[in-house]
Amino acid sequence: MASSSVVRPEEIRRHNLGLLLRQIHRHGELTRAELTTLLGLNRSTIGGLVTDLVNLGVVTEYVPAGRDRAGRPSYVVAPREEGPYVLAVEVEVERIVSAAVGLGGRVHARRETNTQDGPTTPAAAAAQVSRDARWLAARMPPSAVLFGAGVSVPGTVRRADGLVVHAPNLEWREVPFSELLRKSLGGELDVQVGNDANLGALAEHQRGAARGLDNVIFINGSVGVGGGVIVDGSELHGVGGYAGEIGHIMLNPEGPPCHCGSTGCIETYIGEHALLRQAGVTGAFGPLAAAAVFADAERGDARAAGAVAHVALWLGRTLATLVNVFNPEALIVGGTLADVVRLERAIVEGEVDRRAMAAARAGVRILTPGLGQESSLIGASELAFQALLAAPDAGLTMSSTGGAAAN
Amino acid sequence: MASSSVVRPEEIRRHNLGLLLRQIHRHGELTRAELTTLLGLNRSTIGGLVTDLVNLGVVTEYVPAGRDRAGRPSYVVAPREEGPYVLAVEVEVERIVSAAVGLGGRVHARRETNTQDGPTTPAAAAAQVSRDARWLAARMPPSAVLFGAGVSVPGTVRRADGLVVHAPNLEWREVPFSELLRKSLGGELDVQVGNDANLGALAEHQRGAARGLDNVIFINGSVGVGGGVIVDGSELHGVGGYAGEIGHIMLNPEGPPCHCGSTGCIETYIGEHALLRQAGVTGAFGPLAAAAVFADAERGDARAAGAVAHVALWLGRTLATLVNVFNPEALIVGGTLADVVRLERAIVEGEVDRRAMAAARAGVRILTPGLGQESSLIGASELAFQALLAAPDAGLTMSSTGGAAAN
Structure with missing residues (x-):
């Protein structure tokens, strides 16, 4: 229960209905026995809630095949195929x-x-x-x-x-x-x-690399660099919904101009344009151009490898700042930056080691998305x-x- | 109600008792009528909860003087003088x-x-x-x-x-x-x-400059620069409790070395030592030495004024980053940095204007603490x-x- 609102008995059933459906949504499907354990409610209460959800047309129940031995079978509750x-x-x-x-x-x-x-x-x-x-x-x-x-x-x-x-x-x-x-x-x-x-943060928290972790930052790098932050299991929105503009943390006041009007924003160091510029690529943009730089780097092309290492260094600096500010359990690095982590993890981790405070650094993992590009x-x-x-x-x-x- | 826990009827009374006591704690004292409005519970439920709190010895009720005209008086519920x-x-x-x-x-x-x-x-x-x-x-x-x-x-x-x-x-x-x-x-x-x-953030949110605001950052500047963040009315702890180390956001990789092991941390630009160094003060430290610089600046001493302006510029850059990351309603600047805002607000605000994203910038106020040094x-x-x-x-x-x- 949150601390800020009164609870009325008539709200409990709705609350518990939602809670049960969220568990099924998160896990895909669950037995009644698992629901009883997860929610800490008794069997008959769970049964009543499941019946309501069946009548609402959102879930269905079935007895798993091969469980016809003696004793009561535990029904599996799953989303209904023809449901919403x-x-x-x-x-x-x-x-x-x-x-x-x-x-x-x-x-x-x-x-x-x-x-x-x-x-x-x-x-x-x-x-x-x-x-x-x-x-x-x-x-x-x-x-x-x-x-x-x-x-x-x-x-x-x-x-x-x-x-x-x-x-x-x-x-x-x-x-x-x-x-x-x-x-x-x-x-x-x-x-x-x-x-x-x-939204990437939301999905990775719900069913990707950050499942089960409640303090997580998702960094999405392409042309722009965006961020999504999960704090104690909830999304960080800020007052208007604009929170998480990690790409516009200033890393250097003498740095390159940014489209946002500032200079030296993170985006100007680790965005796709920075990678392509460092690699000497002109006239090509987008994920395919970035993929070509990564392929060149893997083949041993010195300039491409240097560009990836350069972005890795600045990515590490970015992540160190995020560790100091948020003390998260995981940093999930997606988009083109996922390839930077894949190719130059040692540089990224080394810069986080060097610049993040020890206590917060000790508890954080650097991951790539569990849902790929989705x-x-x-x-x-x-x-x-x-x-x-x-x-x-x-x-x-x-x-x-x-x-x-x-x- | 938070989304993650089941509600049992027997927990409701405890929840509501705490809710009522938190309102009295926050407001100092409230009439039963005000409690009824604030909590959205009926008079008799409020009466029962207040009686419990009276029996626990934490609150007391009294009829305000001068309210002896006809009709039922509305009792005032207040913390008990001899209470915990x-x-x-x-x-x-x-x-x-x-x-x-x-x-x-x-x-x-x-x-x-x-x-x-x-x-x-x-x-x-x-x-x-x-x-x-x-x-x-x-x-x-x-x-x-x-x-x-x-x-x-x-x-x-x-x-x-x-x-x-x-x-x-x-x-x-x-x-x-x-x-x-x-x-x-x-x-x-x-x-x-x-x-x-x-803790400064907690207090300013509860009963200081950020009362009634639910997305707030408190920046405390002295020798070190610390931060406390309130997100949707709750403290940002991070997974281990180390979140909010705003002083160790990297503002410039080529900047001065910081005791944390990194370089160019915010603290090296806006901490007390930076102010004193810019002002040419040697051999004196602490709040009194900083106060002397502010006094000199106010008297028109060019070097002291330059030092304050320099810190103001970097403080503005710091606040712009915080606006982009957190989209808060207010930034509360305390410690010696409160004097920097007092003397050079235009520089601070100007740098935030220049470097923060417009949508988030529009909704944020820069304040000094409502509880002074406490x-x-x-x-x-x-x-x-x-x-x-x-x-x-x-x-x-x-x-x-x-x-x-x-x-």
């Missing part, structure tokens, strides 16, 4: 990815579109996502209900209403993308928008599911047939 | 301050001792605090119960057991000060130890009261006479 799903979207500079994701984080279907001729406009992105939504719906069971949508954007997003304040590499400014996409999808659906690195997409699905997981009985209408309808 | 109190201690390089603090943050008595001949040893500090505790107890009502002790230390403190991992300016390393002081005080008392800046001392009392405020009925024995005894 969400539309998860990742808008990137070069592509848009849409997916239909069910409870438990299961990706039912996925569609990827390359955006040509420069970054996509908000209107074009909304139109593409609407086409994707229809394409995905056609691949889902007819009774499956689309509960909501979550969108990952590489930029600053206002938490209250999903306004994209600034996404420099998309060249979006003050774009009410949540509203745009809601209209484009028919005006009914709940559409949540979040920053890509924040952290932000899965994070977008988590964002879309949050309302359902907080109050399963408020978001869906209970039905005696076990089907569900979004309110 | 805590021993709050601030260990600094030059002095030890001890105080007897009651619920509501009321300082009943206070004692200050200068420590001569260099920093105090742990044993000498524990002995002094024990003398202070007896001195303070003699000034409290005989029935007042000492509930616990809280100690502020300028160093890294392990949260689990209050081990002082390293307090560089005290020259303490791996000191189990919590255990030392507990033994020195007779072996019975609960003794909590915390970092000075973390933030960490009051924070130590808050730390000592936490167990009582979490579960008032667990920490004290209920008595029919309204008196209390610590369990």
